[in-house]
Amino acid sequence: MIDRSTFWIVVPLLAIGTYLIRFSFLGTLGNRPLPAWATRALKFTAVAILPALVAPGVLWPAATGGESDPARLTAAVVTLATGIATRNTLSAIAAGAATLYAMLWVLS
Amino acid sequence: MSLARSAFFRGLSAALPFTVIVIPFGMLFGVVATEAGLHVWETMVFTLSVFAGASQFAAIQTLQEQAPAAIVLVTALAVNLRMVMYSVALAPHFGQAPRWTRALMSYFLVDQTFATATVEFEKNPDLTTAEKVAFFFGSVTPVAPLWFAASLAGALIGRAVPPEWALDFALPITFLAMVAPMLRSLPHVVAAGLSILLSLALAWMPYGTGLLVAASLSMAAGALLDAWMERRA
16 A cells, blocks of 8 residues: 555655656757766666566565465566567567466466 | 648657557556555546656555655656656757747657657758657657556556456566566676666665665666776777
């Protein structure tokens, strides 16, 4: 369950912060280059954050009370492998979901 | 047809393929948000004001872990930091556009509209500012309304989804599926691998602070390796 007071602090600040990130260079006059180190670091934000966001939940899912679950683990590996092989997000989602349901059905 | 008008429709058709991902992703957000206990209207305020899918999911997840507001905020904003790059890359194209136009465009600057715009402006470098603006708003047209509508649809059906559907795992699958195609170079692979290992090793840290440490170190590792490889090449 989500704590309402935290939620209502987060949403407006996240909305403003996200807007300012987008407005940063586009809104101010445009041709100032970003320092090279910053451009380089920004390239890696998504690959550095998204895996860390999901890895603990993949290994210790809340839905199974934190017990490692072979169905979820296999689905995660298949998703990643398909995404790397096809370079296509949608095929990776489809393969991962199919694996998850197949495994849940086999193991049930 | 005027040039701006044809640019608008070019943008619209260039962004059409993204609807295939925007619709399920938006619905998933609606479902996940209501499953987490949000009302439909709260879900909609969230999605309309923030309008950045991956960070909305990240915020929902950390909120559910009862993390303090500051941690939720830092995590979700970190997910959106990549948009600084988008803002930098598009700025030279729209320097001549009125400020209010650029202010409005900023709200609609998402992965999909950025991707279609950069591809188009590279292909057709001679477009006027008016055409570029028209193209951009053309690409917004199928993406934004569908994202909002899909969020709403997901929020409305949210609580009707039974636990056997294992929707708890939709989010990990989606994020992994987004990351996998980005693993194009060794530094990207190292950053992602380190991100997984560190987040597991630091999972004991309270309120998802381990995530922030893991993400910062992985980002630094990726950037440093990238710089080092470039110097050697």
